[in-house]
Structures are given as C-alpha cells and as structure tokens.
Amino acid sequence: MELSDALPLGELAAAFASLPVFPLFDTAYFIVSVLYLKYEPGAVEMSRKSPFASWLCAMLHCFGSYILAALLLGEAPLGYFSNNSSVILATAVWYLIFFCPMNLFYKCVSFLPVKLVFVAMKEVVRVRKIAAGVHHAHHLYHHGWFVMMATGWVKGSGVALMSNFEQLLRGVWKPETNEILHMSFPTKASLYGTVLFTLQQTHWLPISEANLIFFFTMFMIVCKVFMTATHSHASPFAPLENLVCPVLFGSVSSGHPGHHHDHHGASHEVSHPPPPPPPPAKSKEELNEGTRKRKAKKAE
Amino acid sequence: MDLWQVPLLFSRLPMFPFFDLAHYVASVVALKEQRGAVEVSVRSPFACWFSAMLYCFGGSLLSSLMLAEPPVSFLAKSANILLASSVWYLVFYCPQDIFCRCFSFLPLRLLVAGMKEVTRTWKIASGVAHADSHFKDAWLVMVAVGWARGAGGGLISNFEQLVRGVWKPETNELLKMSYPVKITLIGAVLFTLQHSQYLPIARHNLVFLYTIFLVIFKVKMMLTRCATSPLAPLEAALGHVLFGLRKAPSKVKGESATSSNRSSICDRPSEQHHDGVKKRQAKKTE
Numbered sequence: 056m057e058l059s060d061a062l063p064l065g066e067l068a069a070a071f072a073s074l075p076v077f078p079l080f081d082t083a084y085f086i087v088s089v090l091y092l093k094y095e096p097g098a099v100e101m102s103r104k105s106p107f108a109s110w111l112c113a114m115l116h117c118f119g120s121y122i123l124a125a126l127l128l129g130e131a132p133l134g135y136f137s138n139n140s141s142v143i144l145a146t147a148v149w150y151l152i153f154f155c156p157m158n159l160f161y162k163c164v165s166f167l168p169v170k171l172v173f174v175a176m177k178e179v180v181r182v183r184k185i186a187a188g189v190h191h192a193h194h195l196y197h198h199g200w201f202v203m204m205a206t207g208w209v210k211g212s213g214v215a216l217m218s219n220f221e222q223l224l225r226g227v228w229k230p231e232t233n234e235i236l237h238m239s240f241p242t243k244a245s246l247y248g249t250v251l252f253t254l255q256q257t258h259w260l261p262i263s264e265a266n267l268i269f270f271f272t273m274f275m276i277v278c279k280v281f282m283t284a285t286h287s288h289a290s291p292f293a294p295l296e297n298l299v300c301p302v303l304f305g306s307v308s309s310g311h312p313g314h315h316h317d318h319h320g321a322s323h324e325v326s327h328p329p330p331p332p333p334p335p336a337k338s339k340e341e342l343n344e345g346t347r348k349r350k351a352k353k354a355e
Numbered sequence: 356m357d358l359w360q361v362p363l364l365f366s367r368l369p370m371f372p373f374f375d376l377a378h379y380v381a382s383v384v385a386l387k388e389q390r391g392a393v394e395v396s397v398r399s400p401f402a403c404w405f406s407a408m409l410y411c412f413g414g415s416l417l418s419s420l421m422l423a424e425p426p427v428s429f430l431a432k433s434a435n436i437l438l439a440s441s442v443w444y445l446v447f448y449c450p451q452d453i454f455c456r457c458f459s460f461l462p463l464r465l466l467v468a469g470m471k472e473v474t475r476t477w478k479i480a481s482g483v484a485h486a487d488s489h490f491k492d493a494w495l496v497m498v499a500v501g502w503a504r505g506a507g508g509g510l511i512s513n514f515e516q517l518v519r520g521v522w523k524p525e526t527n528e529l530l531k532m533s534y535p536v537k538i539t540l541i542g543a544v545l546f547t548l549q550h551s552q553y554l555p556i557a558r559h560n561l562v563f564l565y566t567i568f569l570v571i572f573k574v575k576m577m578l579t580r581c582a583t584s585p586l587a588p589l590e591a592a593l594g595h596v597l598f599g600l601r602k603a604p605s606k607v608k609g610e611s612a613t614s615s616n617r618s619s620i621c622d623r624p625s626e627q628h629h630d631g632v633k634k635r636q637a638k639k640t641e
Contacts, residue, residue, distance in 0.1 A: 104530075228525075
C-alpha cells in the first residue's frame with residue numbers, strides 16, 4: 056500500500072510483525088494461560104493431589120493451539136513439544152505459579168498493572184499465531200479458504216476450543232456446553248481475526264500482512280486490557296451483532312411456541328431479549344472473576 | 356558365553372510369539388476381571404473383542420495418534436491380531452472356562468506376568484527410538500511416545516471403558532496413576548535419558564536391568580498380594596518437598612492428598628488386583 060508505506064507506520068508495523076516472540080512474549084502468554092488455569096475451580100486441589108495432571112493441564116493451556124492446529128492438518132500433535140526450551144519455560148511458569156513458597160510469584164503476576172502488561176503481551180502472541188496459522192495452511196492448501204480460517208481460528212483460541220477435553224483431564228465432564236455453543240470473547244475475536252487474515256492472504260483485503268497484524272493486535276490489546284481492568288464481560292462485538300444477527304438469522308421471540316431457540320452463529324447470547332442475563336456457562340472469563348478472590352484467599 | 360553378553364542377547368530376544376502371547380493373555384485376563392466385562396462378552400462379542408484389542412494394542416494406537424501416523428497401523432500386523440483374537444476367544448468363550456482355570460495356577464501366572472514386563476520394556480525402548488526418528492532431540496516427545504507405547508492400554512482406559520458402555524469421567528489414569536502406568540513413565544524417562552546420552556549406560560544393559568527390576572517387583576507384589584508400590588516412600592518424600600503433598604495416615608482408602616498409587620490400587624481393579632476379583636468372576640461365569 057503506497058499510503059501506509061509513505062507513513063512511518065509501515066516501518067513500525069513491519070518491525071512489530073518481526074518482533075521475536077520467544078522468550079518474553081511467550082513467557083507472558085504462558086503466565087496468563089496458567090493463571091487462568093489456576094482460576095478454574097478445583098485446579099489448586101488438583102495440583103496438590105496430582106501434580107502430573109496439573110502439569111499436563113498447564114501444557115494444554117500453553118500449547119493447546121499448536122496441538123489443535125496439528126490435529127486439523129494431520130501433523131503430529133506432539134510436534135511443537137520438540138521445542139525443549141518452550142516446554143521447559145512453560146513448566147517453570149507452571150511450577151512457580153502453583154508451588155512458589157508463600158505464593159509469591161502468583162501474587163506478583165496477579166497485581167493488576169503487571170497483569171495488564173502480561174495480558175497485552177499475550178494478545179500480541181495470539182494475533183501472531185493466527186497469522187502464522189493462516190500462512191501455514193495457505194502453504195498446504197492454496198485455495199482452501201475454510202482450511203485457512205479453521206487453522207487460524209484454532210491457533211488463536213487455543214485451549215478454549217478443547218475445553219471439554221481439558222476439563223475431562225481434570226475429571227470434570229460437562230457435555231451440555233462447549234466453547235462453540237457459548238463463545239467467549241477471545242474465541243469470537245479469533246474467529247473474526249482469522250476471517251480477516253484469510254481475506255488478506257487471498258488478496259481480497261488490500262492491506263499488507265504486517266499492517267493487519269499491527270492494527271488487529273492494537274484492537275485486541277485495547278479490548279482485552281479494558282475488559283480485564285474493569286472485570287467486564289460485555290463483548291465489544293455486541294452492538295454490531297445486535298444489529299446484524301436479527302437481520303441475517305432472525306430474532307428469538309420468547310413467547311413464540313414454534314420457534315427454534317438455537318440459532319447457529321456466534322451470537323447465541325446476544326439474541327436474547329434485554330436485559331441479557333449472563334449465559335450459563337460463560338467459561339473462563341466469568342469463572343475467573345468469580346473465583347479469583349476466593350482462590351486468592353485460598354492460596355494464601 | 357560370557358556373563359556380560361547376557362544383557363546383549365536378552366535385548367535381542369524376539370517378542371513374537373511367546374512374549375507377545377504372554378502379553379495378550381495377561382491383558383485379556385485383566386479385561387475379563389473388570390466389572391461387567393463378561394456381560395459385555397455375552398451381549399456383544401464384537402464390543403468385547405474391540406475392548407480386548409484396545410487392551411492388547413492400546414499402546415501402538417496411542418503412540419501412532421501422537422505422531423500422526425495411521426491409527427489403524429496396528430491392524431496391519433495380521434499375525435499378532437490373529438494371535439490376540441485367539442487368546443480373546445479362549446479366555447472368554449472356552450468351554451467350562453478351561454483356559455482361565457489353567458491360568459489360575461500361580462506359577463503360570465507369575466511366568467506370564469514376568470514375560471509381560473519384558474514386552475513392556477521392549478515397547479518403551481522401541482517407542483523412544485521411534486520418536487527420535489521423527490523429532491531429533493525432542494525429550495518430551497520421546498518420553499511421551501515411550502510412555503504411550505509401554506502403558507497404552509492403561510492410559511486410554513477411559514475410552515476403552517466407553518466401548519463397554521462405562522463412562523467414568525471423574526477419574527482417569529493421569530489424575531490417579533496406577534502402578535504400571537507410573538512405572539512405565541519412569542522407564543520412559545530413563546530410556547530417554549539414555550538415548551540422549553545423559554545416562555552413561557549402554558542400551559542393552561538398561562533394558563536388562565529395568566526388566567529385572569520390573570519382573571522382581573511384579574512377582575513380589577503378586578506373591579505377597581501387597582498393593583503398595585516399591586516407589587511409594589521415594590514418591591512421598593519427593594512429593595512433599597517439591598509439591599507440598601501431605602502424607603496422610605493410611606486409615607481409610609478414600610481420596611487423600613497422599614501419593615496416589617496406594618489409593619488407586621486399592622480403589623480400582625487394576626491388573627495387580629487379580630486374586631480377590633478373580634474368584635468372584637470365576638464363580639460368576641460358571
């Protein structure tokens with residue numbers, strides 16, 4: 056693009072897109088992921104009763120995106136675990152968060168300003184993973200748009216999409232809900248992001264990859280930092296979805312007997328009539344905030 | 356023949372047919388001792404057969420899934436499948452249950468258990484080598500594949516039970532490891548260290564020593580009918596230091612925050628728990 060190349064923004068975006076992710080940003084990603092694992096109900100007891108299962112859950116949280124992408128593309132699910140340094144780093148983060156004496160490390164990283172920095176760094180990694188996933192799928196399937204979208208999506212959402220099986224590892228089986236039925240914000244944002252990146256990769260979106268990475272990362276950082284700081288669950292996509300989805304998919308009218316209640320599409324919770332109660336299994340976000348204080352007290 | 360050549364010759368023993376036969380017999384008899392397995396064999400022989408195949412070849416299946424190889428590749432070894440199927444048929448459908456009655460003769464059980472441990476070691480070693488051929492210098496992958504190959508039937512127990520119509524999501528082999536799975540994990544770590552040349556011991560010596568260790572403790576646990584693993588004290592000490600696992604007094608075999616092997620062996624019918632359950636099952640099938 057001539058315009059953005061003329062501005063220094065082009066160089067900034069290019070430099071940003073070529074920042075090395077390992078080790079700093081990866082460490083932040085691992086810290087936030089294992090922190091969210093710790094917020095899950097029962098995770099601390101599990102770490103005391105069965106450290107191995109706790110470690111395995113932490114590995115799923117940290118590397119779930121790579122496992123899922125490999126499964127989709129027919130590569131070895133354990134392929135990414137051949138990077139010994141990443142695995143050792145993730146293991147060290149897990150150990151410090153769960154077993155540091157007097158819980159020092161956990162208290163340091165869950166101090167809100169520090170946590171916001173880590174959350175922002177995690178979003179950098181997430182967007183880079185989406186871009187890498189779309190790129191990788193494009194190598195294998197030049198015209199497979201849906202393959203590219205699927206790969207980018209699983210890379211961005213990571214463990215969330217296999218949350219049922221991750222919970223099964225912890226001994227919890229909740230088949231009545233899953234991440235696709237009740238999408239959390241990161242999963243939904245990854246879905247939209249992967250569509251954008253796929254359109255960019257197939258040259259339908261006239262923007263360079265570095266610029267798209269930069270802008271999408273900024274968007275994700277702003278949203279996620281705001282949501283973490285204010286402990287809010289309101290999705291930034293809600294206004295747009297409230298406009299578009301009733302048009303495309305019809306609206307749910309509560310008094311109507313013959314209507315389907317499950318609309319396929321990502322906006323399940325948005326099509327409820329106002330005021331929207333929080334959906335029943337809002338997964339990590341809601342569990343996080345509700346149990347965080349309880350866990351902080353318990354962990355002390 | 357010098358004594359030092361024994362480990363070398365031992366490590367070159369072919370598994371098929373005798374050691375593999377022992378593995379299949381031990382696995383299928385363990386399946387028969389699971390609660391409800393005999394009813395499944397009456398209701399749906401195919402489900403019972405598939406369950407038996409998962410017990411016998413679960414390790415290959417799991418490791419091929421991990422390395423993105425075709426999961427059905429274990430079915431390609433027709434001779435092994437036929438042997439395992441024959442064992443399955445004899446164990447479940449032999450008239451007057453002759454096969455199981457013969458097998459309840461203790462020296463024979465001990466021999467078969469010992470031979471099964473030989474196949475376990477062999478599988479761990481081959482799994483580690485196979486993983487190394489896919490990913491150079493990838494320790495975790497070597498440990499995982501060696502572990503899966505050696506203890507596969509136990510690791511996929513949740514899904515094998517699902518074939519029989521039993522779904523117990525509240526526990527799994529990773530949350531509460533049984534003794535064979537735990538010992539296989541340790542073996543996989545040892546073999547990975549040896550393969551990456553961090554452990555200064557020759558491969559055939561490690562195979563020999565590890566097998567001797569497994570066989571001795573397995574036979575001891577079967578003879579004394581004691582379910583506590585030989586590693587329990589070491590585990591308790593390490594667990595306390597590293598992970599804050601508290602040593603609970605062994606008053607009740609419920610869920611306790613102690614080293615999990617004790618409670619897991621007491622609670623669930625694992626393959627060491629032959630004797631108590633076996634008599635009940637034997638009476639049931641008559």
